[in-house]
Amino acid sequence: MYIYKGPQKAIGRELSESVRREPSKIMQCLRAPPDDLSILERQGACLLNWQQQDQEQPNYNPRGRGYCRQMQTSFQGLPSGCGGDKNANHGYVHGSIDCFSNGWPDLANIRYPVPGAATVEEASITNVSSNSSRKRKADKSPRSKENGGGGKGESSCKRIKEETGGGATSETGQPNKKEAASGDASKKNDKPPKTDCIHVRARRGQATDSHSLAERVRRERISQRMKYLQDLVPGCSKITGKAGMLDEIINYVQSLQRQVEFLSMKLATASPLMNINIDNIFGREVQINPSCKSGSTAMTGMSSELLDQSCLRFDSLQHPHPCAGLDMFMDSSDLVLRQNVNPPVAVPDASFGSSFDVNGCSVWSTNLQSLYGVDFQQGRGAALPF
């Protein structure tokens, strides 16, 4: 069943063990309402739902994404001689990944919609090999302080105690890996015990007082967030400094805010034609705020005003409503909502596909425009026999 060879043994055993150990946490993470989940967890949950796997590992996936990128940057520093190792591992990795029964193998198939990310295969290779080295225990050092990750810039591990193992061949090129010296002992396959506190190992040649450790944890947290932001902001994959990144983020936020202003201006020019009858869209159940008494009387006054006022009457062949023009819009939006509640088979794929597009079109535009296309054609069709 498993085509293990060497290092991959460690991965499989440890992963399956940690999955067995933390099912409650995993389910809890996924069941929490969206507002409570942090972006990392939600992202992990999204990825998992997308994959439609039974076994979930939100612990791994968000960091898995991070790993891909981190490994990309850290592996860029490797000498070219290690390329051979990567290729050599290729076959093994894929073979063993396919056989895993947990959610881990999907990393090989995930298309991360990140412009600057490594290719999927490369990411999976680097991911797995880096994990193998990290999960091996270096030696029987006291477990009070352990590093969150061997590579520079990796996030400090809060849930899994990871130890830096330097033994993997692909890491010998990294100059910072001083733990590589203890590589012989790193080939053991001990289980990482489950902990909830942050364990940080002091690296060789660095200060060990609590201040610098806490600072390092803080710095790693910040760098992890910067990496997520790097994915979000387009065109940031080449920028490596904090200051440059912040610059780009600031520019992006400013441009988005300006876009909102501009669009609201455009909507203002278009809005005299609007006659938005919310009751038709959402049914009578929707109230603005039933507890706000003064507001509701004002509301009913306003809505009757809207109904009474003369709107632009668009002739409609299908909907014999008095104010039919934006009934199209309202019905289409109603259809949008209905569609998304009971989606037909084709739609989820499209929406999922688009929702994982970083700069992709939103669900609204595809739905609204497609519905409009349909409507338009229907209107045309009905009007033809004249």
Add this chain to the structure above:
Amino acid sequence: MQVTEAFKHAFLKQMLLGFQASAVSTKSMGFQERKNAIKLSADVAMAVARGSRKWTRGLIAGLSEERQNRSFLRLILGEQYESLLKPCHSSWKIPRCKKIVRRSLRVCWRKQKKNQSGVLARTLVEKRTQELKRLVPGGESMDGSSLLDETLDYVLSLRAQVDLMQSLLTTFEASKLRSHSKRRLPERKASYVSK
């Protein structure tokens, strides 16, 4: 990374409710007034759809500072409005223990003696952090890592807002086009019949 479907739905719904509440389609409004009303309802819809986060609270607090917005906000939010306003103030500073601050400053100072070159980089980063704090609503009271968290969230929601408004716009324009073409049809019909 994209926002969830539920967020998009809630956003759209809230925005349309907001349009109705502010009576945006009445012809009596001036252009500037209408634009402000649209922007206001878009921002409030974004905040409401997102839920309770530091930046949403900061955004609503910022919006409520102007008098004309307050009635709208009270309408939309109802009783939550009062509770939202109380705890979050943009000028709220993080309470810091003096001893710890002094100790960490000493450590920083010792490091600075060894590493002078980092000072320039640090000030650049600090300047930009200040700028970002100004941009993200409610950002003044956040520290480094939570600021980045909130920025991430805020950027996602802003993007969703832009998407929503763009699709609303295209929808309106499409319906306008169709109305024009349909109005032309009876004329054509008449000409055909007359032939």
